[in-house]
Amino acid sequence: MRLNPPYEWREAPPADYAVLGDPIAHSLSPRMHKAAYEAAGLKYRYVALRVEPNDFEEAIDKLIHLGYRGVNLTQPLKELGAKWARHPDLFVTRVGSANTLNLMEGSAANTDAPGFVDTLPALGIWAPAPILILGAGGAARAIASVLHEAGHRLRIYNRTPERAKKLVDETGIKAEILKEPNPEGVAMVVNTTSAALEGDAIPVQWSRADKRTIAYDISYGEELSPFLLQSGLAGLKVCDGLEMLVAQGARSFEWWLGIVAPLDAMRRAVG
Ligand code: ATR
Numbered sequence: 335m336r337l338n339p340p341y342e343w344r345e346a347p348p349a350d351y352a353v354l355g356d357p358i359a360h361s362l363s364p365r366m367h368k369a370a371y372e373a374a375g376l377k378y379r380y381v382a383l384r385v386e387p388n389d390f391e392e393a394i395d396k397l398i399h400l401g402y403r404g405v406n407l408t409q410p411l412k413e414l415g416a417k418w419a420r421h422p423d424l425f426v427t428r429v430g431s432a433n434t435l436n437l438m439e440g441s442a443a444n445t446d447a448p449g450f451v452d453t454l455p456a457l458g459i460w461a462p463a464p465i466l467i468l469g470a471g472g473a474a475r476a477i478a479s480v481l482h483e484a485g486h487r488l489r490i491y492n493r494t495p496e497r498a499k500k501l502v503d504e505t506g507i508k509a510e511i512l513k514e515p516n517p518e519g520v521a522m523v524v525n526t527t528s529a530a531l532e533g534d535a536i537p538v539q540w541s542r543a544d545k546r547t548i549a550y551d552i553s554y555g556e557e558l559s560p561f562l563l564q565s566g567l568a569g570l571k572v573c574d575g576l577e578m579l580v581a582q583g584a585r586s587f588e589w590w591l592g593i594v595a596p597l598d599a600m601r602r603a604v605g
Contacts, residue, residue, distance in 0.1 A: 341383045343393040346400060349379040351590070354393065355408035357531060358384045360555060362576075362604045363406055366583050369603030373596035378403075390414045398437050404590045406583075407433050409528050412472025415442055429479045429505050431472035434586040443589050446473055447480035449582030450552065457548050457573060462486050463521035466512070468536050468561075470497040473552060474526040475505055482507035491515040491536075493527075517543035525551040525561045535560035540568035547571075552578055576604060 340359055341347065353363040359382070367380035385393045387410055397405065407415040415432035416422055419442030426432045432442035454460075462485035467478050470492035478488055478501065488509035492498040498511045515538040517523045523543070529536055530553060538561070549565030552575040562572045584595035 343383045343385045349381045350403050351380040353382050353406040354385040356386050358382045366600045366603045369599045373599035404436050429475045431475040444476050445582040445585035447476040450477050452581040453577045466520045466523045469526035470501045479505050522548040530559040545569050
């Protein structure tokens with residue numbers, strides 16, 4: 335199902351906020367933010383625009399010219415967003431990943447990280463625990479950093495191990511870099527990769543996981559990702575990224591507008 339008109343950034347319509355990425359047609363952010371504006375009595379418009387990394391700066395310039403106030407960024411643009419900002423907040427500076435920009439001020443925030451943490455108590459993750467993160471892109475940088483700060487013991491696996499090493503070196507976190515995605519002895523495995531978008535699965539050795547381990551995929555969609563399908567078949571508790579979408583979206587709304595987000599309306603719009 336195509337949820338958004340397939341806007342290319344060069345054909346961006348008049349609007350106030352947008353989510354940028356590639357691919358982008360699957361994004362539920364426009365629906366969710368529209369519901370938030372309606373519930374809050376605001377007249378803003380929020381659209382999804384396809385932007386490739388090479389066009390990022392030009393696209394942002396065009397949106398500023400069109401009067402857009404802010405954007406959310408999804409893969410593969412979060413690291414570019416952090417570099418673009420004249421006024422990144424401290425967390426963005428440290429992790430080099432931003433998913434929320436204020437185009438009027440040139441500022442950047444990362445709401446993925448606190449949005450992810452918001453979802454953990456409902457999964458029973460209260461105390462520091464061993465956690466395996468799959469991936470080393472922008473989302474992984476933010477999630478690894480915030481989990482490290484909360485005292486969790488991290489392991490990271492990435493298809494390209496050098497990128498995992500770079501993540502650890504540049505963010506200053508403590509984490510063990512694994513050669514294989516082995517889930518033995520961890521309380522949770524978090525999939526931050528975009529492998530499913532390419533029709534791939536990460537070769538996690540699920541038979542080695544404890545049955546109480548949570549398999550958490552930060553992506554969402556009508557169909558279960560190969561990661562969630564395989565972990566579910568192995569008897570693990572699974573969680574997709576829908577609640578994190580709502581949590582990070584609410585935090586972006588509050589950062590842009592300075593008013594409390596209508597969380598229930600946002601959740602209903604995507605649930
Ligand atoms: P995001 O900002 O959402 O994290 P990203 O920076 O493009 O997006 O990062 C994508 C992550 O998914 C990377 O860890 C990438 O691995 P590489 O560093 O090896 O490229 C991972 N990824 C993407 N496609 C993959 C695939 N087919 N198999 C395994 N990992 C994949």
